[in-house]
Amino acid sequence: MDSPLWLRLCSLLVPLVLLVPLLLVRVRAVEETLMDSRWATTELAWTTFPESGWEEVSGYDDSMSPIRTYQVCNVRQPNQNNWLRTDFIPRKGVLRVYVELKFSVRDCASIPNIPGSCKETFNLFYYESDGDTATDTSPLWRENPYVKVDTIAPDESFSLLEAGRINTKVRSFGPLSRAGFYLAFQDLGACMSLISVRVFYKKCSTxxxxxxxxxxxxxxxxxxxxxxxxxxxxxxxxxxxxxxxxxxxxxxxxxxxxxxxxxxxxxxxxxxxxxxxxxxxxxxxxxxxxxxxxxCPSNSRTGSRGSNICPCLSGFYRADSDAPDSACTTIPSAPRNVISSVNETSLALEWEEPEDTGGRSDLVYNVVCKKCLRDRSPCTRCDDNVDVGPRRLGLRQRKVVVRNLQAHTRYSFEVQAVNGVSGKNLMSPRYSTVNITTNQAAPSAVPTVHLMRSTSDTLSLSWLPPEKPNGVILDYEIKYHERGQPMSHTVTSQHSSAKVEGLRGATPYVVQVRARTVAGYGRYSNPMEFSTSLHSDPQKSVQDQLPLIIGSASAGLLVIVALVVMAVVCLKKQRSGSELEYTEKLQQYISPGVKVYIDPFTYEDPNDAIHEFAKEIDISCVKIEEVIGAGEFGEVCRGRLKQAGRREMVVAIKTLKAGYTERQRRDFLAEASIMGQFDHPNVIRLEGVLTRSCPVLIITEFMENGALDSFLRLNDGRFTMTQLVGMLRGIAAGMKYLSDMNYVHRDLAARNILVNSNLVCKVSDFGLSRFLDDTSADPTYTSSLGGKIPIRWTAPEAIAFRKFTSASDVWSYGIVMWEVVSYGERPYWDMSNQDVMTAVEQDYRLPPPMDCPMVLHQLMLECWMKERNLRPKFCRIVSTLDKLLRNAASLKVVTSSYSGDLLRLGATLPGHNRKSPDDSQEIIRQQMSQTLPIRV
CATH class of the missing domain: 2.60.40.1770 (ephrin a2 ectodomain)
Structure with missing residues (x-):
């Protein structure tokens, strides 16, 4: 009898709902709707159980568009169990869906004379299926096989005298695995209206x-x-x-x-x-x-879009070593005001800088010598014996001295001005010419004097004319004296032979000869010693003694050759012996089994260091296969090395780019001179160098997994803590070896650790390294050049005072530990270098990474002690890690980690924390100054 009344009461819900506009929830994610009851243009016809339960009602929204709702209000009857099930909803491959419900609920207190079974809530269920197979009786109307999502309660209910209040609730469920699902709503005795149901899923937009x-x-x-x-x-x-x-x-x-x-x-x-x-x-x-x-730079132009270089205008060029963004330049004009000064067979040339240098600073000069005959034939290049000092080509200074010219000869000298683009111009370099004629000059020295015959009172001598007579030889002067006597005598001869008479028998004489032209005497020959005979034999002629002379000359020649060979061998032995002694002194053991590292920059000639510490490899043994990266001086390639008597092996090949300077070549090869001194399983191994080829190459062992930081990021979370500690132990062992050699790395970081296929870590990249002088009680390296310093990895004393020691390497090793345990996370995240220095100076340190064992973070903190003398030595670090590897249980005690919060606060992507990047960085700084850092 009361049912019509309660139905009328329930029917009040729909008109009240229609008077209130629908509220739209603004979300940042993109939502894709799978089903929305508000789209229905006809009856929804959802399945109900029992038929006396949920009732479909039509109505209009505030825009007078029809909508379909469901309501139920059987509160007078106890033990209500009313079910409402939607049509089949395909899930379209999504794994999690969201359900937005808009509904209103009557306040039970506002309904008079109702039993205590009145409810103000209802239940939301779903049922998965591979197709639209549900019927009026299947699945069964109960919680199992339906899956309950939640019990839905209103935020606000309404009474009869109040306007209907609409509640909006969103629930999600998953994972979904079948083709689709049904939604079901269970009423256990509420007076309510289900206004709309929207099923959607969230997605990140493109x-x-x-x-x-x-x-x-x-x-x-x-x-x-x-x-x-x-x-x-x-x-x-x-x-x-x-x-x-x-x-x-x-x-x-x-x-x-x-x-x-x-x-x-x-x-x-x-x-x-x-x-x-x-x-x-x-x-x-x-x-x-x-x-x-x-x-476009000066003297260049491009008329197309997307240009990576501006071609030079006509007559202007770029050198091979010029950067693509450099201005185009041209060849210089000729040198000005060439001045010559002739002194017998020598010449001094001076000139002034060209009026136009071509816009470049690499201007040099070439001096070309040409000898011109007296006839009208073309001038030809001078002989190689003409000496141009300091050199003929590539002169920086504007002055040369030319020697060894021929007397009374006409010469033409071209003084060329060239720069880095002169080779780009097809025309010859621009030059200035000066023509000179040499003067008369004294002859050169007479070659060695020979003894033709000796008696008790005479010496018969002969000689060859000077190589450069520089004119007509007028006569020769022979100077002689007894050995040990200061007084000399001279005789002259018109020919290249003479007989010196009036000598004492059986007496040694020292003889020298010089030639004379109209320009004067030349230089004496080298002193030669000859002895007179004991008895005179005037009947004996030179022809009679000819076999003896020839035999003596042959024997003498053999003796001379033998002496020369012995002298060369002795000199080589002496030199190699001195070098060996020097090398042995430098390589002497400072402690059993450990050698001293030698800085290649201490060599006067850096090439000597290369030849001493690196093996020269023939270019035919090396095959470059592919480029795998880029280094400071050129490309890094993977290739193969096949040497006689050894198996072919895969190697890494560093190349020196074209157009290098001598300094770049020296610095490039210096790293090889450093690596060549090391022999340890945790230090990158040098196979050899190619210094006689182009390009210059450095060959090292090949590390399949590349740099440690990128390798860890690529394999985030894939290793056990024991494996990570094993990697750290290898790095520490390599650094202990280097430290024992008195070697400071200065750039120890995960990016400079290479990993092979067996996860063996090896220290590499010795470009910033220098020799550690241990002559003082506090050995340090002081950088006077003020080079770039990797702030996040460098100890505070090294940043402030450029004091690099093995202790500063220990600080860097602590940062490497943090990188390894955090799988390649950037130390100090997005903080600026200045903020990092400030925090470290105020004794703040990095917090433990996620899942970091307590003992490892404690070791990190010891490495980051402000007083460097309190930091552990590498030998103790290796010992500590060995103990941890033997006692794996100690690695299971994990510190309370702050890294998760810090990473979230530091994120700068939209939607991560609803804050701008500047706000996020400020939060990091506030956290670093309050709770997150750890003071030591």
């Missing part, structure tokens, strides 16, 4: 981050799931770090970008930093990166 496009990606099965979305560089961009990926979280927000792209040469970032746009005509961009297009 976005661009770091110049990479990431596709639309649905969220994961759980609210905390992170779904990886692979990325691809935008058009005209290239990868600078891989893999490219973003994580889509459960709220449909992007976070944690990995990898990045950058605009290629000829393209610059757009104003919104989402694409790479071509440089306009007249502008260019020579390198990939974030830089902007720049106007």
């Amino acid at each position: 976005t661009i981050a770091n110049y990479a496009v990431f596709p639309e990606t649905a969220t994961g099965a759980e609210a905390t799931s992170l779904v990886i979305a692979p990325g691809a560089c935008v058009t005209n961009a290239m990868e600078v770090s891989v893999p490219l990926k973003l994580y889509c979280n459960g709220d449909g927000e992007w976070m944690v970008p990995v990898g990045s792209c950058t605009c290629i040469a000829g393209y610059e970032p757009s104003a919104d930093s989402t694409q790479c746009q071509a440089c306009f005509p007249g502008t260019f961009k020579s390198k990939f990166g974030e830089g902007s297009c720049a106007p």
Whole structure:
């Protein structure tokens, strides 16, 4: 009898609902709707059980659009169990869905004379199915096989005298695995109206981050799931770090970008930093990166878009060693005001700088000598014996001295001005010419004097004319004296032979000869000693003694050759002996089994260091296969090395780029001179060098897994703590070996540790390293050049005072430990270098990474002691890690980690923490000054 009344009361719900506009929840994620009851244009006809329960009612919203709702109000009857089930909803491959319910509920207290079974809540269920197979009786109307999502309660209910209050609730469930599902609503005795049901899922929309496009990606099965979305560089961009990926979280927000792209040469970032746009005509961009297009340099022009270089105008060039963004230059004009000064057979040349240097600073000069005959035939190049000092080509100074010219000869000298682009011009270098004629000059020295015959009172001598008579020989002067006597006598001869008479028998004489021209006497020959005979034999002629002379000469020649060979051998032995003694002194053992490291820069000639410490390899033994990276001086390649008597092996090959300077070559090979002194399983091994080839090459062992930091990031979470400690132990062992050799690395970081296929870590990159002088009680290296210092890895005393020691390497090793345990996380995250220095100076230290064993973080803190003398030595670090590896249980005691919070606070992607990047960085600084850091 009361049913019509209660039905009328329940029917009040719908009109009240229609008077209130629907509220839209603004969310940041993109939502894709699977089903919305408000879209229905006809009856919903959902399945109900029993028929006296839920009732479908039509109505209109505030825009007079029809909507379909369901209501139930059997509160007078106890033990209500009313079910309402939607049609089949395909899930479209998503793993988690959301249900938005809009409903109103009558306040039980406002309904008079009702039993205590009145409810103000209802239950939400779902049922998965591979197809639309549900019937009026299947599945059974009970919680199992339905899966309960939640009990839905209103935030506000209404009474009869009040307007209907609409409640909006959103619930999610998953993971879903079948083709689709049904929603079901269970009423246990409420007076309510189900106004609308919307089923949707969240997804991260297509976005661009770091110049990479990431596709639309649905969220994961759980609210905390992170779904990886692979990325691809935008058009005209290239990868600078891989893999490219973003994580889509459960709220449909992007976070944690990995990898990045950058605009290629000829393209610059757009104003919104989402694409790479071509440089306009007249502008260019020579390198990939974030830089902007720049106007063409001087004397160059481009009329096309997307130019990575501006071609030079006609008559202007770039040298091979010039950067693509450098101005174009031209060849210099000829040197000015060449002045010559002749002194017999020598010449001094001076000149002034060209009026136009071509716009370059690498101006040098060449001096070309030509000898001109008296007839009208062309001048020819001078003989090689003409000496131009300090050299003929590549002169920086504007003055030379030319010697060994022929007397009374006409010469032509070209003084050329050349620079780095002179070779680009097909014309000859511009030059100034000076013509001179040499004067009369004294003859050169007479060659060795020979004894033809000796008697008791005479010496018969002969000689060859001077190599350079420099005119007509008028006569020769023979000077002689008894050995040990100061007084000399002279005789002259018109020919190249003479007989010196009036000598004492059986007496040694010292003889010298010189030639004379109209210009005067030349230099004497080298002193020669001859002896007179004991008895005179005037009948004996030279012809009679000819066999004796020939035999004596042959024997003498053999003796001379033997003496020369012995002298050379002795000199080599003496030199090698001295070098060996020097080397042995430098390589002497300072403690049993450990050698002293020798700084290659202490050698007067750096090439000597290369030849002493590095093996020269023939170019035929090396085969370059592919480029795998770029270094400071050139490319890094993978290749193969096959030497006689050894198996072919895969190697890493460092190349010195073309156009290098002598200093660059020296610095490039210095690293090989350093590596060649080391022999340890945890230090990169040098196989050899190629200094006689082009390009110059350094060959090292090949490390398959590359740099440690990128390797860890690529394999995040894949290793056990024991494996990570094993890696740290290898690095510490390598550093102990280097420290024992009195060697300071100065740039120890995970990026400078290489990993092979067996996870063996080896210390590499010795470009910043220097010899550690241990002559003082506090050995340090002081950098007077003020080079770049990796702030995040460097000890405070090294930053402040450029004091590098093995203790500063220990500080850096502590940072490496943190990198390894955090799988390649950037130390101090996105803090600036200045903030890092300030925090470290105030005794703040990095917190333990996630799941970091307590003993490891304690060892890190010891490495970061401000007083360097309190830091552990590498030998103790190795011993400590060995103990941890033997007692793996100690690695299971994990510190309370702050790294998770810090990373979340430091995130700068939209939606990660609802704060701007500046706000995030300020939070980091506040946290570093309050609770997160650890004081030591």
